[in-house]
Amino acid sequence: GQQLNQSPQSMFIQEGEDVSMNCTSSSIFNTWLWYKQDPGEGPVLLIALYKAGELTSNGRLTAQFGITRKDSFLNISASIPSDVGIYFCALTSGTYKYIFGTGTRLKVLA
Amino acid sequence: DAGITQSPRYKITETGRQVTLMCHQTWSHSYMFWYRQDLGHGLRLIYYSAAADITDKGEVPDGYVVSRSKTENFPLTLESATRSQTSVYFCASWGTGVNSPLHFGNGTRLTVT
Numbered sequence: 200g201q202q203l204n205q206s207p208q209s210m211f212i213q214e215g216e217d218v219s220m221n222c223t224s225s226s227i228f229n230t231w232l233w234y235k236q237d238p239g240e241g242p243v244l245l246i247a248l249y250k251a252g253e254l255t256s257n258g259r260l261t262a263q264f265g266i267t268r269k270d271s272f273l274n275i276s277a278s279i280p281s282d283v284g285i286y287f288c289a290l291t292s293g294t295y296k297y298i299f300g301t302g303t304r305l306k307v308l309a
Numbered sequence: 310d311a312g313i314t315q316s317p318r319y320k321i322t323e324t325g326r327q328v329t330l331m332c333h334q335t336w337s338h339s340y341m342f343w344y345r346q347d348l349g350h351g352l353r354l355i356y357y358s359a360a361a362d363i364t365d366k367g368e369v370p371d372g373y374v375v376s377r378s379k380t381e382n383f384p385l386t387l388e389s390a391t392r393s394q395t396s397v398y399f400c401a402s403w404g405t406g407v408n409s410p411l412h413f414g415n416g417t418r419l420t421v422t
Contacts, residue, residue, distance in 0.1 A: 240415050241401075
């Protein structure tokens with residue numbers, strides 16, 4: 200079946216540092232999405248990527264859809280305490296079928 | 310406000326009891342989903358529905374029942390709760406547009422004692 204590997208599983212960083220996380224897939228998909236889950240809440244969409252090579256920003260967040268269509272990364276610049284949470288990558292071929300990564304748990308030390 | 314609402318937010322029940330988790334969305338999205346989230350497993354699909362009166366199994370459907378008599382509601386029932394069903398349950402909806410993302414509710418944390 201499809202495999203979606205997300206790394207790192209967790210990370211502690213100092214406030215102000217930049218953060219990078221990535222996902223790789225065993226298959227090619229049309230759409231990569233990045234979600235954030237705050238403690239006690241549901242996942243919220245951060246960035247959606249629809250084309251290979253696409254680089255998209257949302258404030259301090261930047262994500263890219265890899266050229267091979269099998270990977271994506273998410274960068275957070277100048278982290279702040281409210282960046283704490285779990286970040287998920289997700290894949291879809293444009294249908295209702297989504298595959299989720301197991302998440303990167305981010306903790307920011309003030 | 311438009312959105313997707315789950316209730317209750319927290320539920321404690323005993324093994325063997327029946328419990329129903331509610332989900333309501335105001336977007337008129339065709340598709341609705343139930344996921345469970347457990348440490349080490351991420352989000353796993355339990356059931357989904359493509360429209361009113363159309364439901365289908367996901368990855369982990371055993372022990373769960375769903376119904377969808379109205380487009381906006383998609384309740385999930387645990388017929389006889391087991392401890393292994395202790396989890397956080399998320400309802401989601403999808404608007405069928407090619408670039409339409411999945412939208413999640415805030416979750417129900419269920420503990421089965």
